[in-house]
Amino acid sequence: MADFYELKVSNLYKETKDTVVVEFDVPEQQHETFKFQQGQHLTLRKLINGEDIRRTYSLCTSPIENLWKVAIKQIPGGVFSTYANTELSIGDELDVMAPAGNFFVEVDPDAANNYIAFAAGSGITPMLSIIKTHLLSEPNCTFKLFYLNRTVKSIIFKEEIERLKNQFFERFQVFHFLTKEQRDIPFLNGRFDKEKLAVLTKTFIDIEDTAHCFLCGPQEMIFLIRDELEAAGLASDRIHYELFFSGENEASKLHIAEVLEHKVDGTDVTIIDAGKEFHFVM
Template identity: 40%
Template sequence: MPLLAQRPRARFHPLTVSQVRPLTDAAIEVTLAVPDELAEDYNYVSGQYVALRTELEGKEVRRSYSICAAPTSGEIKIAIKRDLGGLFSNWANDNLKPGDVLDVMSPTGAFVSQHAVTSLNDPQAIGEESVGLSRYMAFAAGSGITPILSITRAVLASNPQAYMNLVYSNRAAMDVMFVEDIADLKDRYPSRLAVHHLLSREQRLSPTHTGRLDAEKLRSMLGTVFRPEVVDEWFLCGPFELVQLLRDELSAAGVSADKVRYELFTTGKPTAAPEGNIGRPVVADAAGGNIEITFNLDGLEGQVLSPKSARESILNAALRVRQDVPFACAGGVCGTCRAKVISGEVAMDENYALEPDEVAAGYVLTCQSHPKGDAVHVDFDS
């Protein structure tokens, strides 16, 4: 993916909220204005995300949100759904308004089509492989629709021979985000977009569209609602358990893993956000039981000693000496903290963001990586 590979490291810039649109009783769409001088920084591909940063209750808070609109000059659109107990999501739904300013990281992420990549630089660009008939299949649950909606808009607009089948799962009709936008897309592309709304807590006329999106439901759709053997590319977005189930079932149905793109909103596992030098202090072991961590960032080399007893991640250690080290989710999901291992060895606990070829090339998620020896050198600029 040349467009993604050539992108410089993501950085935060202050952006002003220009519009807040209610989507449901528990979700909003937020439009952020991008000034002309930052246009290149916020050029993006459908399916990518941005990280937001602000201060709440005296602490820095970072959250990642997928861009829900096809590439549009001068703005970024995201959707924020309330999470039970979620500090940022509830604050945003209750308080965010036009004129507010948020720190927004430039777009990143690899949840994009391998067949039809479009960008602000060339909104009508079509990858060589996308010329001709292309069939896509997408599964989304809840707020997982946000990147799926952007991808759907892009592939249908960029290729007149592209067809999209979308399965969207929610608890009830009132929970369906972007319901009018999806209906408008269906009206615009009546013969090229098929939409299947599944509701788990409401009875629908069709048994296929009633109930949870589980293994049994998926198997009932295979060969009836869609034929997996003719699908060129699959997109899965939602909570960890659902995405993993879909991947397993597709694999069992003979779908090649290289045709499946997926993104997780949560891993289902609690994670502690990096604290840098906040909270319990970590200091080098005076007796010499330390790991020497060297890292390149913005052309500068940094070093930090991490006591072996602390079992710090590379990210946490680096944050103790440079607060601008990139990260967003800290759960191995977003890939913002990606770096290449130059020397030494690391053990990576979780990885839901890097492709196998990236791992083979030496890339790691620093939020999940721990040095295995006495020294390690990583490059965030690579």
């Protein structure tokens, strides 16, 4: 049985009106236990109204930073996410499991890899960890991020992404797509669809020169992008994605079965049934 460790909240701030970033103080003697790979997650536990609530959230920091932060987006009816956004304070303690997860590829400092990533909403959290790690550790790599949100104000980690663009301006490109606000460029309005992806794979993405692609967002978006990238010639073993479901009821279990049924050999799917609050309203 996995162990929980009591960690103190060392910092906490609102990233957007419905997303809070929580940083944990990991004592030096537990640094080895909490050593993590980019893209991994933490499982948090708290007794709320007499109920043992456990939720899993992706780390948004790079292992290089030696920081442990998660972003928690409040969802309607979400017990833990509501608690984190409305009650949790600096100095409070939460039970936390050691980092886990397989949503990453090994870093190769000598390689000149070109990476792409598609994220929607809070799907940016593991992406930020992955992007920072590769840019910092692979001096010859490039990264392109295609990021979907409702409005500019709803963009999680907008300022940090801009700082990364400035720091790695020759190696990191970001394309923001919005569904509830109009951009000056019509192509950047609305969700990803077959037509947009056809343009992206022909003009923005060099399929043959893409080392790996990371996807994190709603199931429909992930499967659409995966299928279109494969149709354009990207090998399935270069496409990595992560899906989270609670597994707490029959509908969720059927959803998991559907995901597994559509899984293509060679692609990564991580399903966490400890109850991750990972929700998108686009």
